[in-house]
Amino acid sequence: MKLFTKPKSDEDKLIEGCIAGKREMQRLLYDLYAKKMMVVCLRYAPTTFEAEDIMQDAFIKVFNNIQNFKKDCPLEFWIRRIMINTALKHLRSKQLLTVSHExxxxxxxxxxxxxxxxxxxxxxxxxxxxxxxxxxxxxxxxxxxxxxxxxxxxxxxxxxxxxxxxxxxxxxxxxxxxxxxxxxxxxxxxxx
The missing domain is CATH 1.10.10.10 (Winged helix-like DNA-binding domain superfamily/Winged helix DNA-binding domain)
Structure with a gap:
């Protein structure tokens, strides 16, 4: 009796390509999520320039850690979380999270x-x-x-x-x- 295996989804192929370090797959992942993630970064950063820096740093983290992605959450959620954590780290390093006097x-x-x-x-x-x-x-x-x-x-x-x-x-x-x-x-x- 032959067991049927579920065919790989486009997302699975994308993730596997990124894990393998294939530039075209990394570019595809970036193009797929960059606009949404830029909006996330803009909400945290005081300037567009800093938002771009945060997003760049975060995507590097995504590519360096994609092998750790677990399918128990959507890929977009996982990437968003990296964006948020990178933004918070960036702002902490710039000491922009001090208490305000408003x-x-x-x-x-x-x-x-x-x-x-x-x-x-x-x-x-x-x-x-x-x-x-x-x-x-x-x-x-x-x-x-x-x-x-x-x-x-x-x-x-x-x-x-x-x-x-x-x-x-x-x-x-x-x-x-x-x-x-x-x-x-x-x-x-x-x-x-």
């Missing part, structure tokens, strides 16, 4: 909810990038990546309570920015 601004913020439907991805990304590094990290990790505050605390070397507090402040600052933009738009429409 308490005065936070104290004056409105707690009103704002609709995001009128904003482009670039506008929202720009607002997130304008946050102080610590707030930006916590906001991205919690609101976008889905980590809980305990995990964030462990990743950033802060307490769970500090993570919650910084997320709350980041959210309030972003809401304030959105409210200011909405008010500016309303004033512009009224004056015309």
């Amino acid at each position: 308490a005065e601004e936070v104290a004056n913020l409105s707690s009103g909810e704002v609709s995001l439907s009128g904003y482009t991805m670039d506008e929202l990304l720009s607002m997130i990038q304008s946050l102080a590094p610590r707030y930006r990290m916590v906001f991205n990790l919690y609101a976008i990546e889905g980590y809980n505050h305990k995990e964030i605390g462990e990743m950033l070397g802060i307490s769970e309570g500090t993570s919650k507090s910084q997320y709350s402040r980041a959210r309030a600052i972003l809401q304030s920015m959105l409210l200011r933009q909405e008010n500016n738009l309303k004033e512009h429409v009224i004056s015309n």
Whole structure:
């Protein structure tokens, strides 16, 4: 009796090619994920230049460690995690994860909810990038990546309570920015 084996998927072939060091397969993997991963890096980095550096370093790690990839999670998730960890390491090395002194601004913020439907991805990304590094990290990790505050605390070397507090402040600052933009738009429409 002959046993049937499941044919290899395109992803399996891609991974095997990268493990074997085949440049064309590495290029294919890079091309497949670069745009999505650049968006991840831009959310963490203060500038596009730094985001590009982070992504470059992270893809080197991906290629150097692809033999360790286990199929218990999607490849994209595994790559994203490397991007995030590389971004955090980069920001730690630049000492950009120090505590911010935006308490005065936070104290004056409105707690009103704002609709995001009128904003482009670039506008929202720009607002997130304008946050102080610590707030930006916590906001991205919690609101976008889905980590809980305990995990964030462990990743950033802060307490769970500090993570919650910084997320709350980041959210309030972003809401304030959105409210200011909405008010500016309303004033512009009224004056015309």
